[in-house]
Amino acid sequence: MAQTAHTEVPAHGAAHKAGFPPFESTYFPSQLLWLALTFGFLWWMMAKVIVPRLTDIIETRRDRISKDLGEAQRLKDETEAAIKGYDKALADARAKAQAIANETRAALNAEVEAKRHAAEAGLNEKLAAAEARIGEIKAQALGEVGGIATDTATALVNHLLGGTAGQDEISAAVAAAMQK
Amino acid sequence: MANDPIHQFQLSTIVPIDVGGLNFSFTNSSLFMVATTVVATGFLAAATSGRGLVPGRMQMVAEQAYEFVAGTLRSAAGTEGMRFFPMVFSLFMFVLVANLIGMVPYFFTITSHIIVTFALAMLVIGTVVGYGFYKHGLHFLGLFVPHGVPTLLVPLVTAIEVISFLSRPISLSVRLFANMMAGHTALKVFAGFIVSMSAAGAVGVAGSVLPLLMTVALTGLEFLVAFLQAYVFTVLTCMYLNDALHPGH
Numbered sequence: 045m046a047q048t049a050h051t052e053v054p055a056h057g058a059a060h061k062a063g064f065p066p067f068e069s070t071y072f073p074s075q076l077l078w079l080a081l082t083f084g085f086l087w088w089m090m091a092k093v094i095v096p097r098l099t100d101i102i103e104t105r106r107d108r109i110s111k112d113l114g115e116a117q118r119l120k121d122e123t124e125a126a127i128k129g130y131d132k133a134l135a136d137a138r139a140k141a142q143a144i145a146n147e148t149r150a151a152l153n154a155e156v157e158a159k160r161h162a163a164e165a166g167l168n169e170k171l172a173a174a175e176a177r178i179g180e181i182k183a184q185a186l187g188e189v190g191g192i193a194t195d196t197a198t199a200l201v202n203h204l205l206g207g208t209a210g211q212d213e214i215s216a217a218v219a220a221a222m223q224k
Numbered sequence: 225m226a227n228d229p230i231h232q233f234q235l236s237t238i239v240p241i242d243v244g245g246l247n248f249s250f251t252n253s254s255l256f257m258v259a260t261t262v263v264a265t266g267f268l269a270a271a272t273s274g275r276g277l278v279p280g281r282m283q284m285v286a287e288q289a290y291e292f293v294a295g296t297l298r299s300a301a302g303t304e305g306m307r308f309f310p311m312v313f314s315l316f317m318f319v320l321v322a323n324l325i326g327m328v329p330y331f332f333t334i335t336s337h338i339i340v341t342f343a344l345a346m347l348v349i350g351t352v353v354g355y356g357f358y359k360h361g362l363h364f365l366g367l368f369v370p371h372g373v374p375t376l377l378v379p380l381v382t383a384i385e386v387i388s389f390l391s392r393p394i395s396l397s398v399r400l401f402a403n404m405m406a407g408h409t410a411l412k413v414f415a416g417f418i419v420s421m422s423a424a425g426a427v428g429v430a431g432s433v434l435p436l437l438m439t440v441a442l443t444g445l446e447f448l449v450a451f452l453q454a455y456v457f458t459v460l461t462c463m464y465l466n467d468a469l470h471p472g473h
Contacts, residue, residue, distance in 0.1 A: 064233075066336060066338050068235065075251075075340055078250065082258055083257075083314065086260075098268075101272060102287060108277060
């Protein structure tokens with residue numbers, strides 16, 4: 045069949061011997077027809093089946109990976125938030141405990157102070173009362189001393205001098221003596 | 225098989241079909257086009273059927289092919305370029321699988337025929353021109369008039385741009401076709417040396433180790449070329465599509 049086909053060898057095929065199979069133009073229609081049919085079918089299959097399927101596979105994987113990464117990031121953020129919350133709660137509790145301790149300490153101090161003040165005030169009052177009483181007793185005693193001195197002086201005057209001395213004179217003399 | 229390095233590119237009719245004097249026969253090339261399509265779609269469909277969140281080995285390969293082409297397209301033509309992704313991915317898979325199937329001994333390499341690679345290149349350029357005019361109207365022609373060129377030089381530069389644009393489908397198709405054809409021819413030539421030297425007695429058998437080593441090395445190289453040419457075809461496709469999307473340079 046090749047012998048029938050070395051009529052139309054193109055110019056650039058002249059270096060080869062006549063009837064070089066790739067340049068047999070009688071077969072060109074057959075080659076083109078079957079190429080169109082087979083390549084057309086291949087193209088159709090690629091466009092309709094293979095390429096959408098591969099795109100789907102690769103995109104599904106990409107989506108899945110980015111979704112998983114997003115989920116991991118979300119969980120990480122959540123963990124960090126939880127840790128932050130825990131730290132905050134811990135700090136709050138610590139501050140609260142400190143505040144309660146301070147408050148209690150202040151309250152107790154105030155109470156003790158008040159009691160001390162009250163006790164001191166009571167004592168001062170009693171002291172003042174006692175002092176007043178002492179002064180009173182002292183004054184009373186001194187007053188009685190005057191009376192005793194007058195009585196004693198009257199008795200002495202009566203005994204030594206006989207007669208009677210005026211009561212008033214004696215009192216005035218005693219008072220004058222006591223003034224010294 | 226005959227010891228003729230060109231024989232492997234021979235087309236042979238399996239089911240003769242003739243419509244209006246044109247030969248639409250189902251040939252060995254057609255058979256391998258069908259095989260390429262079946263292998264490419266079958267592999268990708270099987271690999272992605274599990275839709276695993278954690279990919280298995282096959283799914284990993286499919287996903288890597290996807291990411292590879294998507295990355296190339298996105299870096300060359302931007303995010304808007306992704307509208308062409310099915311076409312670019314189909315081209316990459318078709319060329320890659322066709323090249324790799326061609327590496328199996330006795331198998332036909334469909335990309336070693338210029339008409340096949342030219343048709344694929346014209347599909348790319350047709351898309352570029354069609355989409356360029358559809359999207360930008362006559363502004364698409366701005367592609368041929370670069371900015372910042374002195375007025376005196378504009379006609380010259382525009383002529384060069386037009387010529388370079390017109391040569392794109394040719395360079396795109398010839399690069400793939402010539403690489404596959406030349407590589408397979410070289411492989412066949414060196415493999416043929418082993419046979420013909422071995423027929424020349426004890427010295428020949430000893431000497432045939434050299435072309436054997438060469439054949440082994442070339443086979444490795446050809447696997448590299450099979451992948452590399454699919455890659456280059458894809459990268460250039462992406463760059464041309466970028467012109468359709470952003471013709472203003």
